[in-house]
Amino acid sequence: MSTTIDRHEAKVEQPFPEVRSVGLEAPWHWLQGGLDDLHRGGGTSLFYGACFTLSGWLLYLVFQKAYALFAGLTTGFLLLGPLLAMGLYDISRRLERGETPRLQPTLSCWRPNLANLGVFAAVLAVVMLLWARASMVVFALFFDGGLPTFGDVLRALFAFQQPEFALVYFVVGGFFAAFVFAIAIIAVPLMLDRGTDAVTAGLASIAACARNPGPLLLWAACIVVLVGLSFATLFLGLVVVMPLVGHGTWYAYRDLVAPEPPPDRTA
Numbered sequence: 001m002s003t004t005i006d007r008h009e010a011k012v013e014q015p016f017p018e019v020r021s022v023g024l025e026a027p028w029h030w031l032q033g034g035l036d037d038l039h040r041g042g043g044t045s046l047f048y049g050a051c052f053t054l055s056g057w058l059l060y061l062v063f064q065k066a067y068a069l070f071a072g073l074t075t076g077f078l079l080l081g082p083l084l085a086m087g088l089y090d091i092s093r094r095l096e097r098g099e100t101p102r103l104q105p106t107l108s109c110w111r112p113n114l115a116n117l118g119v120f121a122a123v124l125a126v127v128m129l130l131w132a133r134a135s136m137v138v139f140a141l142f143f144d145g146g147l148p149t150f151g152d153v154l155r156a157l158f159a160f161q162q163p164e165f166a167l168v169y170f171v172v173g174g175f176f177a178a179f180v181f182a183i184a185i186i187a188v189p190l191m192l193d194r195g196t197d198a199v200t201a202g203l204a205s206i207a208a209c210a211r212n213p214g215p216l217l218l219w220a221a222c223i224v225v226l227v228g229l230s231f232a233t234l235f236l237g238l239v240v241v242m243p244l245v246g247h248g249t250w251y252a253y254r255d256l257v258a259p260e261p262p263p264d265r266t267a
Contacts, residue, residue: 017190017204018258019211026212026255027219027248033092034248041091041243044101048088048246049239052081056235075135075173078227079128081242082184083121086110088246089189089253113191119198120187124180131176135169142168181220182209189253194260208256219252 038045087106094101110117142165186208187201196204209216223245230237 015261016200017194017196019204019207020256020258022212022215022255024214024218026215026252027222030219030248030251030255031222031244033251034244034246037092037095037247037250038240038243040095041088041101041247044103044106045088045091045243045247046239047103048085049242052084052238052242053235056238060235075131075177079131079176079180080121080124081245082180082188082249083117083124085242085246085249086117086188086192088243089192089250092247092250093193109192113195116191116196116198116201117188120184120191120201123198124184127176127180131173134172134176138165138169138172178220181216182206185209185216185219185249186253186256189250190257193253204257212256219248 086109090106090109091101094105142162144162144165183202183205185205187198187205190196190201190204191198226241226245227238230241
């Protein structure tokens with residue numbers, strides 16, 4: 001009983017994470033670290049990437065006749081990426097400790113901090129549903145023509161055949177993406193690594209963005225480019241891209257958050 005009480009008190013007294021400043025070259029180091037962990041993680045890492053690819057294909061099969069909803073759900077699904085990549089963070093953490101990565105333990109890494117991760121998951125799910133609805137509204141108001149095909153949507157967005165639609169879609173989508181990026185870039189690794197509560201983790205993530213706008217904008221741009229290229233391959237590229245980004249995010253967390261101070265033995 002006393003051990004349980006001590007652990008609870010230690011968790012309550014946990015200080016706010018110390019956020020550090022990094023240079024503009026940091027995202028390249030994160031990518032390199034992610035590539036190294038992808039190589040060392042092997043099939044365990046690629047399993048998570050394959051899950052993202054299969055999810056994209058499943059969404060396509062289910063909503064192939066409703067591209068407005070499909071576009072919103074597909075990009076919205078990636079808003080859940082920071083949470084769904086938790087197993088990749090755990091792989092990087094185990095590699096950091098010198099352990100051999102195995103799939104089974106990473107599938108249950110969320111259990112020690114289930115309550116806070118559940119709260120954070122609920123927030124991201126609400127944001128995803130709001131974005132899916134907003135996406136459909138943008139299609140209804142700004143997309144010209146009849147029922148679009150997947151190619152029509154891509155040409156309208158990336159070839160700017162419908163510049164007004166593309167501009168509004170990117171602005172509205174960018175708002176949702178920026179919000180999730182700001183609250184989640186280090187929040188989930190922090191909750192996984194230290195058992196931090198959801199509010200503290202989200203605030204620490206916002207503080208990291210506020211203190212390092214340049215490096216994190218560059219990191220966000222890298223993610224957008226890599227994911228965009230993966231979409232161009234009909235989601236096949238996500239097999240490699242999502243593990244690369246997930247492992248890289250762990251290195252971002254390690255750079256942006258100072259190590260925990262040793263426990264005060266005199267308290």
